[in-house]
Amino acid sequence: MLNPSSKFVISKCGRGVLIALSVLKQATKRRVGVGQLSLVEHSLCPLAASNTENLVHAVEYHYSNAKRQRKTAKVRIFAPLGLSAVDELYLWGLLNLTLAQPTVDGSLTATPHWCLRQMGIIDPGSRRGGRQYQQFAQALERLSVVNYLSDACYDATRGEYRKVSFGFLSYSLPVDPKSSRSWTINWDSTFFDLIHATGGGMRFDLSLYRSLDAASRRFLLFILKVGYRKGRLPVLDLRHLAVDLLGLSNRLAIHDMKVKVARTLKRLQDAEVIASSSIKRMEPGRFSVTFERGEYLNRLPDQINRISVQDSPMLEGLLAVGFENPAAVRLIKLYPSKLVAQWTDITQAAIEQFGPQHFRVSPMAFLTDSLKQASKGVRTPPDWWQDAKRKEQRTQQPTEAGKQVLSKLLHEVFGPERSASLSSDKPERAADLLKKFVET
Template sequence: MAKLKKQQQRTTGVGQLSLVEHALCPLDSRNSLVENLVYDAEYFYSYGKTRKAALARVFCPLGLSASDELYLWGLLALTMLQPEPESELFATPHWFLRQLGVINQNSKRGGRQYKQFAEAIKRLSAVTYLNDGFYDPVRGEHRRVSFRFFSYSLPVDLKSCRAWRISWDPIFFEMVKDSAGHFRFDLAVYRELDAASRRLFLFVSKILSRRTRVNALRLEHVAVNLLGFSSSLQTREMKAKVSRCLKKLVELHVLADVEIFKTSPGKYFVRLSRGPYFAQKQKHSYAPAPQDSPLFETLQAIGFEDAAAARLINRFPTRVLAEWADITQAAQERFGNEFFHKSPMAYLVDSVSKATEGNRSAPDWWHELNRSERQKHEMNAASEKLFSRIRTELFGGVADSPKAPASNTKVTHISELFKG
């Protein structure tokens, strides 16, 4: 049973219910990895007896890759699987990637996977998401929203042993944390699929967990808004690309029966039916052991033995322990072991004990170090002006008149995008 629980932890992803209704960026990396990318999508929802369209706009100052979504959903899952999920997650990149199944226990630091992870979270942290019909599960209504996914703080030197800090946007995290705002899916299955099939898998994981079939989805909507293919594709090309994604999910038994059918010249629809995959899904309760904590490897790196690290994790609040573990490691790297009167372990235990009682605060030099690391990732002035324009186009209001965007950036007015 313990082995089953541990496997469940490592293969669980968490998706946000409204975000999986549409793509976050184009599938074509030549179009998605340009600076100041602006991506537009729509989807439909029921408002009483009325069918309404939600218009989403995703602003990506550093671009965004469809493969980055693995880290977004995986980081959400690792946050939500903690005993008391908080909006901040502290862990080494090795722990993140091992829990997500990207590397195994024996993988070394500094490899290709670590570089890809660092680049992905850098792009994701810069994204700003706007939507004029986003479902807010806390308030039980559709609302206009604007939020970032997360911010992060990590050492400038990627060879540092200090933990990385992921801090979720408070509005986004509030809606994800609510039980009606997220769903879980099989991350192992997701990881094996191509980018387009991953998006379709998330969508059907949400929709078909509550119903047995979906009778008619417009082919163009599935191809362009849901999967992220170019709207310039011919209908026959869209049909071929969507068919390949459907076939992969049928092979995995996620879908049992699929059909792309025509109702009139040029109008095609997609029909989906739930596969046996959903009947096999089982819910397992998971009570993480201290060894599964994202802080466990950090405490080991400071010098604690396994039993001592486990006692600290059980004894002190996660946020306080994570902060002082980072201060201890930063002091080791910046000042050396002569900084400590006895040892790094003794310094950490003494500091976290007094901080928990409210008798010690973080040193000024550590705050200054964090400020210098944050400044490397702030949005520049050009991106701020472009975002102001995007927000005004979607929500209305008055914005500063920005300079023309870069020639490789396509900024489409909502009125033109959804004309007709």
């Protein structure tokens, strides 16, 4: 990647100028992630990769209530398909891409290529449909069935800690893995409201985050949350840091915890996030972890800008239909985002299912006319497309063991009376069971 200050010769050819400007833009582009303030206080799953079905991860974190009293929040994360610490990269990255859209409505419609390129996981020349796409789809599948329960999650809108239960996201994507159509990600409304509220989320440098190992990533977000002010950073208990924040096993010997935590401290010290870190013995079997502010905390990145029309996730779909770049940009500017995304998907689905001969004139003419008519309210999506969308909707059903684990968690966190109202007459997704429980 070129340094923006590097000198180089630009061809007199117009295309050469565009290529050079594009390279400069990519070189200076800042990748950003978004984390929710309570969630970055603790790990979301064990640090070791876990594909165990019906995984339950129990953690705690400390907070101060309105009377400045120190309290302990108890959290349970239920992952029916398991969860990996690497999945957090997709979670925080996709949240930022959603919030950076011109219209923020709790959903993101984009191709996997666009998402991974915006997050810096692949470059523009990466082969479509490769290993990164499979990992992305698998991470989405795991994240889509996660259920989070906490007895004290910070709600920035209300300015208080509240009992909560929510999922992260749901999605709809083409059944055919070779399809070039966009994927749709819909965020759980309770979770998204916590993130979207002013003061409910924090932005961070995704490039630095991606360069670290999983333990250092978690510690980085915690430090960014508590270190945004100029004061001293907190002193942490070694076991709490290792088990609850980083996600190490509580069965590890204290000596092994010290070794692993020291390795994480060194990585963040090398990145200048912290300085002068040390682990001190307080009493037999108990240690404290201290560290000071690193230079990185004094040069935190600015808040991101909205994604421009030229970077819109809808642009790829319109170009795939056959539009030239200027015409595609005009359509994105002229019509609402959801309408463009919907009719682009209908057009691409028709090309894949029926072929180009399905259109009387051309796919571009059909899409342009459909947008014009749909914006007036006189054209609705065809029945065959609605049927296809229903087939693509993911309906993960929990196992009987998973339903029993979830019922036990609800009983533990919210009490026996409310958890008894959870009906099991017919199979439902775990996230839907939670929503039904919360509404009772």
